[in-house]
Amino acid sequence: MPAALLLVLPLLSALLLAFVGRDQKSVYRISLSFSLLTLISSLALLILWEGESYSLPLFGSRTLKLYIDPLSLVMGLTISSISFLVHAYSVRYMQDEPGYRRFFLLLDLMTFSILLTVLAGNALLMFVGWHLIGVFLYLLLGYEHQNPQSGRFALWTFLTHRFGDIPLLGALLLIFQVYGSFEFDKLYASASGEAGNTLMAELAGVLLMMSAFAKSAQVPLHLWLPYTMGGPTPVSALMHAGIVNAGGFLINRFSFLFLNAEVGLHLAFWVGLITAVLGSTLMLMQSDIKKSLGYSTVGQMGYMIMECGLGAFALAVYHLIAHGIFKATLFMGSGSVIHQARKDPNIPEDEIYKFLVERQMPPPKLPWVVFALITVSVPLAIVFLAHWAVGVDVFKYQGALLLLFFGWITGAQTIFSIYRLRAQNVYKTLLFVILSFSVVVMGYVVVGHSFEKFLYPDESFTHRIYKNANINPAVFEIQALILTLIIVLGWLLVYYRSINRGGLFESLGELRLTLYTHLSRELYVRELFKKLEGVLLRLSSAVNKYLRWV
Amino acid sequence: MQDTMISLTLLALFSYTLVKGDYRLKLASAVLVPLLLILAVRTQVLNPSKEVSYVLLSVALIYALRSLTPLNLDRWVAYVSVANLSLALSLPVSVGYFPVLSLSVVPITVASSIIILRLINRSFGSTNLRVLSGALCKSPKLAYLFLSGAALLSLVPLNPLFFPSFISAYLSFTLSSAGIYGAVALALSWFLLGWSMVRVFNSFYGKGREDLVVKDLRPTQGVVPLLGFVLSAGVGVLLFVKYLPEALP
Structure with a gap:
């Protein structure tokens, strides 16, 4: 029952808004209450779940079904939470804007579309929701019609999403030809064996990835994301926290396909890697706070898709949830930051300015060799210890090893930045950084591991996907070597410059x-x-x- | 050969009358040509082979491309309708009710569009998008009616060009009958027609000129078109879940 409510409530809210919502008060009361009820329903669904995935027919239909499994439960809760937060935030944020009722109505319809996508028990029904996301996003982004850019970029977004829908359609039809069904329960049941036609499965995998790339703003289909900042801030928050994650969800929903297809995984790794690097680089070059956040999302999505390419599907879901929460917060906070910045004369306080800009940096007290050793070895030790603590054999899969590598780079970069900052008290700062890095890594590994157990309880399933993500060991080693060299070279250049x-x-x-x-x-x-x-x-x-x- | 000749002749007649004919001729053509085609499909006079499907899908692709640029809404409706008809005709008879169902929608949508455009033409003396986007702003009530009507019509659930459930059915049939080329042509047509549709909507706003802004009356703003969309989407989903699984190859 709560599963059906998840779809019915936002739709009902939209209908009520259209017929009953006359003034702002009644509009937000209706929309917010239904949004809260949707959140409660998703929570209830998670709590009442008995550990078995099942299909739930709606209106007695053979095909209009919902599929309740750990992935849909987690995604349902994430989306309804973010949707509720965005609803609550919009109550006051949008009060001076024209079209208050239309905005909430669209928000409800968008929530419905996303929930339909994640709960659908039939691949074609999921596609309906998937397509509707693009349509409602167009309508939401074109909300501020006075802004000439918003209409243009809304059209751009619509086209990118529609372009991304085409490969998904192709993939679905190929999946039907390979597995003979569109029902997820049947697909999961039949996919554990070998696919009859590996070539078709491979092609379906590649097409599916292409569709995920468009929705998750991967290079070169990434531009719709940073350029659609003309829409209201709550829409940006919903878009960056909920909609753009759909690519990661799609790959997880069709995870069974990658038991028999590996080309799509390798493609995802490279596209994700390029997007992560490019997104993060372009983020650093923006002077507009929202556009900078937009490119940050592009980078994060690249990382998420790369995780999928490495076979770490559950980790990608964990990443998209964590990213969704923090990015929604950043977007909703960005409004007040911009507001404050407009009031601020932009002249820093004397003391702070002097401290940050004009002070003469003392040389670091640690010799650079010691610092280099700490930079390289300590994060590596922490990452290994964390994995050892939860009993994960990182050497078993290339994907796990590569993720560990990125963890190590992140930690090393943080410690390296202390050297660059030339902190007054190196030992104290170093201690705190190492401590916080340990907590983060430990938390990430433990929670990530438990999350994987929850999403994919069948270990042989994840084992096969990790195995399919593996590439030729020699190529892998060369790849890792090149990446290491690039990073070390970057550090050396920065160090070289810092010593003038x-x-x-x-x-x-x-x-x-x-x-x-x-x-x-x-x-x-x-x-x-x-x-x-x-x-x-x-x-x-x-x-x-x-x-x-x- | 016979299939190609019949289909192309009727499509050319349909397109020519919609583009060049007067109001009455357009209306007659919008109703009669699809009915003739339905008759031909029902009696299996038309049952396109793989090669004929290729030709018809290519026609659909060309008309979808054409629908991107016309400034005149009459022409736009004509191009979209021809593309729609070609797609419906490209399906083999063996797929059952789908071609007939899609063909049946054409007279309703095209005739309604022609009536709306006739009203527009009588009120403003033109169906040119540039003239209209300025003129409609001066008459918000009519703009609201027009845009709501246009939004509802273009989002009719059975319109294979817009609604995903139908495009998925089309694509599956096309893959089984006309292969990869057919699927690619269909997918590209779908993309181009979506583009042209949103382009027409978009041409009514976002011009950056205050005088070209109808406050709160655009299709992206009005609640009525949205409801129409939800309703049509609902009908589309119900039809899709009821019939599609049985019709799949």
């Missing part, structure tokens, strides 16, 4: 400037799409000209 040996940097100055120029133009992806759009429109005009009689 400018010679090398001066010779690299030109290169840096060129790189900066190209990156600041976002690698011309926008121009590329504009050109493509122009070509299609010109082609259309030409065809219309030559066929003007029919």
Whole structure:
């Protein structure tokens, strides 16, 4: 019953708003109450769950079914929580905006679409929800019609999502041909064996990934995300916390497919890696707080997709939930930050300014060799210890090893940054950093491990996916070596510069400037799409000209 | 050969009358041509082979591409309708009720669109998008009616060009009958038609000019079109879950 309520409540709220909601008070009371009820229903569903996945037919239909499993439970709770927060936040945030009722109505319909996607028990029904997300997102992003950019980028978003829907359709039909069903319960049951047609399964896997790339803003289909900041802030929060994660959900929902398909996983790894690097780099170059957050999401989504490519599906879900929560908070906080910044004359307080900018940095008290050793070894030890504590054999899977590698890089980079900051009290700062890093890593590994057990209780299932994500060991080692070299080289360059040996940097100055120029133009992806759009429109005009009689 | 000739002749006639005909001829064509096609499909005079499906899907793709640029709404409706008809005709008869169902929707949607456009033309003397986007702003009530009607019509659940459940059915049939090329042509047509549809909606707002802004009356704003969409989506989903699994290859 709570499962059906999850879909019925937002829809009912939308209908009530359309017919009953006359003034702002009644609008937000209806919408907020139903949103709260949806959240309670999702919580109840999780609490009442008895550990077995099941299909729930609606209205006695053979095909209109919901599929309740750990993934849908977790995603349902995440979405209803974020939706409730966004509803509550919008009550006052939107009170001076025109179209208050329409906004809440759209918000409810969007919540319905996302919940339909995650709860659908039939792949085609899931596709309906998936497509509706794109449609309602278009309507929500085009909400502020006075802003000329919002309509344009809403159209852009719609097109990207629609473009991403096409490979999903293809994938679904191939899945039907391989496994003979669209029902998730049957698909999971039949997929544990070998696929009849591996080539079809591989192709379906690649198409599925392509669709996930479009929804999760992966390069080169990433531009819709950072450019759609014209919409209201609550929409940005919902978009970055709920909608953009759909790619990760999709891959997890069709995880059975990757028992017999590996090309899609390798593709996801590389696309995710490139997106993570590019998104994070472009984030650092933005001067607009919301756009910077937009690119941060692109980077995070890249990381999430990369995790999927490594076979760590459960970790990707954990990541998307954690990211959803913190990004929603950041977006909802960004409004007040911008508001404060507008009031602030932007002149720092004298003492702080002097402390941060004008003070003469004392040299670090630790010799650089010691610091380098700490930088390299301590995070590695912490990461290994955390994995050892939960009994995970990191050497068993390449994916786990690579994730450990990234964990190590993160920790090492944090410690390295202390050296760069030249803190007044190196030992104290170092101690706190190592302590907090240990807590974070331990928490992440323990919770991540438990989460994997919850989402995928069958160990052989995860084992097969991790195994499929493996590549040729020699290629893997070369890959890891290249990544390590790039990172170490980066550290050396930063260190070299910090000790004022400018010679090398001066010779690299030109290169840096060129790189900066190209990156600041976002690698011309926008121009590329504009050109493509122009070509299609010109082609259309030409065809219309030559066929003007029919 | 016979299938290709019949289909292409009727499509050309349909397109020509919708583009060049007067109001009465357009209306007659919008109703009669699809009915003729339904008759041809029902009596199996038309039962496209793989090659004919290719041709019809290519026609759909060309018309979907054409629908991207016309400034005149009459032409836009004509192009979208021809693409719609071509897609419906490209399906083999063996898939059952689907082609007939899709063909049946065409007279309703096209005739309603023609009536709405006729009203618009009489009120403003034009169906040009640029003229309309300015003129509709001066008459918000009519703009509201027009845009609500347009939104409802374009989102009719049985319209295979918009609603995902139907496009999935189309794609599966196309894959089974016309193979990969057919599927790609269909998918691209679907993408282009979605683009053209949203482009028309978009042309009514976001111009960056205060005088071109109808306050609270745009399709993306009005609650009525949204409800229409939800209703049509609901009907689409119900039809889809009832019939699609039985019709799948």
